[in-house]
Amino acid sequence: ENPVLSEATQAAILELPSEDVALLLESLPGEPRLKVWALISAEERGDVLFEMHDDARRHLINDMEESDLRSMAARLSPQELVELNELIPPKLYSRRLKLMSLKEQTAVNTAMRFEDDQVGRNIDSDFISISEGLTSQQVMRLLRQWEFPSHTDLLCLVNEEGLYAGSVQLTDLFNAHPQQQIKDLKMEDDPAVRADMHMGEIADLSYQNHHAMMPVVDEADHLLGRITSQDILGWVQTEAENQLLQQAGLSEDEDIFAPVKRSAKRRAVWLGINLCTALLASWTIGLFEATLEQVVAxxxxxxxxxxxxxxxxxxxxxLAIRGLALGNLSSSNARIMFRKEILVGLLNGIVWSLVIGIMAGLWFRQPAIGFVIGAAILVNLIFAAMSGVIIPLVLDKFKIDPALSGAVILTTVTDVIGFFAFLGLGSLFLV
Amino acid sequence: ENPVLSEATQAAILELPSEDVALLLESLPGEPRLKVWALISAEERGDVLFEMHDDARRHLINDMEESDLRSMAARLSPQELVELNELIPPKLYSRRLKLMSLKEQTAVNTAMRFEDDQVGRNIDSDFISISEGLTSQQVMRLLRQWEFPSHTDLLCLVNEEGLYAGSVQLTDLFNAHPQQQIKDLKMEDDPAVRADMHMGEIADLSYQNHHAMMPVVDEADHLLGRITSQDILGWVQTEAENQLLQQAGLSEDEDIFAPVKRSAKRRAVWLGINLCTALLASWTIGLFEATLEQVVAxxxxxxxxxxxxxxxxxxxxxLAIRGLALGNLSSSNARIMFRKEILVGLLNGIVWSLVIGIMAGLWFRQPAIGFVIGAAILVNLIFAAMSGVIIPLVLDKFKIDPALSGAVILTTVTDVIGFFAFLGLGSLFLV
Known part of the structure; x- marks a missing residue:
């Protein structure tokens, strides 16, 4: 049945951790990918899909038999069910949910209340919460009976109404007197975060607060779960990857081996947007048709x-996009950056307009051409500097991510201004 | 002395954590930056510089009086001393080193043996190591006397020769019988990593192994320190930022408010490289001077x-760069991606060459122009797809980061091929 895969290969694949299986599947095109997938057990499939990008997930799920899909769905963990909710038929989703423990059901329903980029969607319900009425000895006794989830360095306390009441460092508990009230050990700087916060904000907080986890609460101080530094690391890595893809107008879920037609259709949109900007540049050039006819240089x-x-x-x-992202550029100091960038543009403009002007003058044996291109480059570099500051600030004001569309708008501006200055000066001085 | 800053502002600044002071300083241009810096105590200055980018650091250090610099240097922690080693006069560096404890000196000297991107340079010497000969009760007793560093979820064991002997999860210790040998609690999957590994590899490992820290050893199994998920998160965030800056030919340390002359000089290099590629494009166009004279369209x-x-x-x-970075593109499956991308290029080439061909034909009322531009776009999109796969693979083979220079080379290729195809076809069919 699996002519391509030797027995040794099959055995090796079954030994791999699910992250590596996910990577392997994404490295394989159509047929071989399905063959490897067939080796994976119904238990492990949820784990593996959890680690993959959406396109490749969809490819595998669409190819699964009804019965295979059902037996995989029946084994999904709460986190996996949340992550895969859009890819799984609603009937299987609700059947799986009904068979979960009450605690797990709550975890799934809580996560589904939030957006992908909110903390609430990414929380981990596997954590330890303790009533704040106990002594340190009582807590120690309790803890000995439980299994610790990974990344546990805090215990979350809840009060009599079941609301979040603060956190205790595991290490403080270690060093406490047995009769000490656990609530006396509460940390002064409460590490809890709100579930409706954006993951990006949390990443900065996590870097500052030196804990392996943060408790997550809702607006009424219900303790919903926790977020670990590992969850945050995964999110930051994915975000960085997405930003690079978005700059090229690609979807974050793009699969290297996606079907040709789907890839072509998606990318066509970005090509179309770009065509509009290129047409603007051509239209600018078209204004100077008569000049170009006379001076082909x-x-x-x-x-x-x-x-x-x-x-x-x-x-x-x-630089401006980084400044906005890090928070060290705002309207209060934008004017200073603006002035500085214009000066940088002016300096480089002078240097390069001289270099290029002399080169062009010699190339076409006509000093006036050198003058025209030099002046156009000087003008364009100064406008480029201004646009480089203004465009991202304006986009940011309108809540549009400048990392996404900033570059397209900027090159449209520099193309149009560059051609206009160059051909305009050419028509004044060379015709 | 500080006419700009009110007393309330000064007090507020002194309350800020060092990361926020660092951000504030980077958000301020020349004079105000130095004024805020003057408020920061000699103790905190090392902390603050540690969180800043190199350019802004240099700005502050260059402006400090000899005596201020000396008193700051005398208070640097081992990690700060390592991070700032290139910015501090060698005399102050060695004076500070001499006044450290033996343990701290070792930490500094160990870190300095490695490159910036290696784990060894980023390790934290603040961790707990335990002799593997003890019982769990003895270890518990020891731990009660010590302060736990943050992100501690593992204890590192050392054998009689002082070599690393494995790790124990703190939570397993919690649940162990008092008389149990600590070495029996050793984790089966040893989480230790080698100090000469690259931080990027560690980031992937850390995401997989579910611990808040990893022990770091050298090639002879000496335990050098540990690396926490927080250190890794910081590194990943900085790397993501750097990649975006590098794509624009900027240094990772670029300061928004750096002196104009220095910024201009640095960026001139990238403009110069780009000029060479633009000249190639112009040279290609120049080959068809006679054609252009006749057909200005x-x-x-x-x-x-x-x-x-x-x-x-x-x-x-x-896509290819992401595939290389994630590890799901290699020479073994490159041919499949190559074929797929050519087909995508062909499909989009057909669609857009029809659209643009018809538009251009109507614009210049000359069907032949439509044919020429359509054919040129088809050719260029197919070559673009091929170059998009081949260029990063070749760069990667020569150990050049394709994220850095890939885009410049690619646009040179597409410019030259595009102009050559378009003007070449034009000279055949339109003249």
């Missing part, structure tokens, strides 16, 4: 003007 | 051909 040198502007502008843009 | 439409190729190619490139 302008057509030859056009790409240099546009590309110098695009590069200089994207440098400023990247 | 070609000059007007040129940017469309180049930009469609650039966008399509960078989509493929980004």
């Amino acid at each position: 302008l057509a030859i040198l056009m790409p240099i003007v546009a590309s110098m502007g695009g590069i200089a502008g994207s440098q400023t843009l990247t | 070609l000059a007007i439409l040129m940017p469309i051909v180049a930009s469609m190729g650039g966008i399509a190619g960078s989509q493929t490139l980004t």
